[in-house]
Amino acid sequence: MEKDNILTIQHLKKSFGQHEVLKDIDLQVQRGEVMTIIGSSGSGKSTLLRCLNLLDDATAGEILYNGQNILDPNFNRIQYRAKVGMVFQQFNLFNNLNALENCVVAQTTVLKKNPAEAEKNALAQLEKVGMGPYVKAKPAQLSGGQKQRVAIARTLAMSPDMILFDEPTSALDPEMVDGILDIMKDLAHTGLTMILVTHEMGFARDISDHVVFMDQGVIAEQGSAEQIFSSPKNPRTQEFLQRYLKRL
């Protein structure tokens, strides 16, 4: 069967000065799959994600999105970013705007939607993540879990092809985590392409189609959730997962 890749990453390298964070990454992301990137801190997971959304510029290599190299200077980054959403660990809601405006602003400026339509869509997305009653609240008035819900709604309001999640629950109180994971689980079932960096191993095992284990800037092992969590082949993967399973 012909594979439908939304992203094809080839020989991707990223250095910060002398320090090489990503060393020759090759990776394929299929349309509609939920891919989880796991690994210890400093292994390059977040940097990889940031390179995928061009927040960091890769030093070398190619990232093909629907066959087009996004690192090409003539590539339309604006259009690409509008199609590829990102959810941050620190939420990064716009502090000057309320929940609803947070979800409207990019629709009207980037997608040039008319305000009424954008507002209607934003309200629907906020409703979907359970933030219907809080549309007028400013970020400072919301809890961490509520902020992350708004951040997800803000991304969804752009009708993205793909969403990148950068440790979306790491900054949350434990009792907030499940609510966010539930929302992401629901999203996974809609057939949206999702790339997720997380330390929630149980969750990763449940929802992932494809798990990637990164270690010291390289992909040490990848495969289905079943393969990686039940019978990891690489001793580093085994060591890493053991530490987590012990905690569970």
Added chain:
Amino acid sequence: MYLKQKRSWLSIIGLLFAVFVIAAGTFHSSQAQAAKKSKKVFLVGMEANYPPFNWTQQDASNGAVPIQGSNLYANGYDVQVSKRIAKRLGRPVEVAKTEWDGLLPALTSGKIDAIIAGMTPTPEREKTIDFTRAYYNSKQIIVVNKNSKYAKAKTLKDFKGAKLTGQLSTVQYDLIKQIKGAIREPAMRDFSSMRVALQSNTIDGYVAELPEGYSMAVADPNATYINLSGKGGFVLDKTESQEAIGLRKNDPNKATINSVLSKLPNSEQSRLMQQAVKEQPQTSSQGNWFIDIWQQYGGMLLRGIGMTLLLAIVGTAVGFIIGLLIGIVRTIPAPKKRLQRYLINFVNWLLSVYIEVFRGTPMIVQAAVFYYGAAQAFGINLDRTTSALIIVSINTGAYLAEIIRGGIISIDQGQFEAATALGMTHFQQMNKIVLPQAVRNSIPAVTNEFIVNIKDTSVLSIISVSELFFTGSTIAGQNFQFFHTYLTISLIYLIMTFTITRIFRLIEKKLNGPKNYDLMTNDFQIATPKIAGK
């Protein structure tokens, strides 16, 4: 409705900008009118604050002449001489009220046609301008307090140990060097300052010319003067105790003016001077000094307040817009394409130069360079108010650019990243996300800048803009009530700055938005529950 709110801060800026453009337009047209008129008008530069030679008054009585760009009048010995000359030249006469230090540059840069201000032709001055024959022969005196030990002095020797001063860049100030053992205090800007210093005993006396002595004797009963032109007095050339008219080099009118002056014998000079002393403004204090000042000079004070506020408001508003634009440009991320990158770097370099130059030099110097320098070097002749508005605006812009840049870089990197990740361009990010937050954070600093502007526009008196401080010194020069006048002025400054602080506090509060928010509720929840049985 949400979107409307978001746009409001941009529309406020737009509105301010429009106000500035309109204001500039009005000034421009008045300037154009002035330019049209100036072909005919004989414009004479003087301090209009040195009675009995020249002073400012509020009406045209006793043959006073209008002061250009105001509804005040100048009169005095100099004005009467100016009128004779203008009559002969067949041109209407107007006075350009100019600080003493500004007279020479005003003449050489073509802002005025002649200096008739009690100026002595010295060799230094003759290097830059021409002088006519004398129009007044004066005597050198020292003004002292009646009750001081110097009141009985006869010769220079008697002034041993006295603290003396004179006006900056005058012959009289140099004369102090001839008094052995006298303490030569720093020179002062104008006669008002010297009179205040004498009244408050910070000096024992000041060197001046005879008419100042007449004048002081009339105005201040505690003052007297010692004539030091005779034996045991000052030694100086004949020309050094003469007053002449300053003209640009090779002025074709010089011969005509000299012929007018030749018909002004000593007796006639003396008669005109006596008349001037009689007509000079008198203090009319019958009751409460505060009420007196407002009754007599209320209109002038209000216009001074108006000018100060105009300069501060326009300067801060335009400076704010400049600051915002520079803030946006300076934070553009380095573009991928080489040519664009060079261009951005070049623009950034230019902006740094602008900021460094205008932050690194005093506004008083900028004003002098801009107003006199531009006219002298390039023949650009702007009127005072326009020059002042431009200087205050670009000076404030340099400060606010850095304040707003500080506001922008203090914003969490996550805000930029989230906006970038959504596909917003640099300008969209700035407009919708970053600047609203940066501006909010900068408001205390902008308030500061506004207050500084209210006070520091007083340095623009160097180019004779009649803002509040300049108005104050004019009034003090007329009523000789220095302490009371400046006390009134400082009270006005205090009220203005205090009010503005309060207004900005309110704006801050408004921008913070309400502390609580309404939960979106449906009708069912909003409905007041009905209590059964009631």
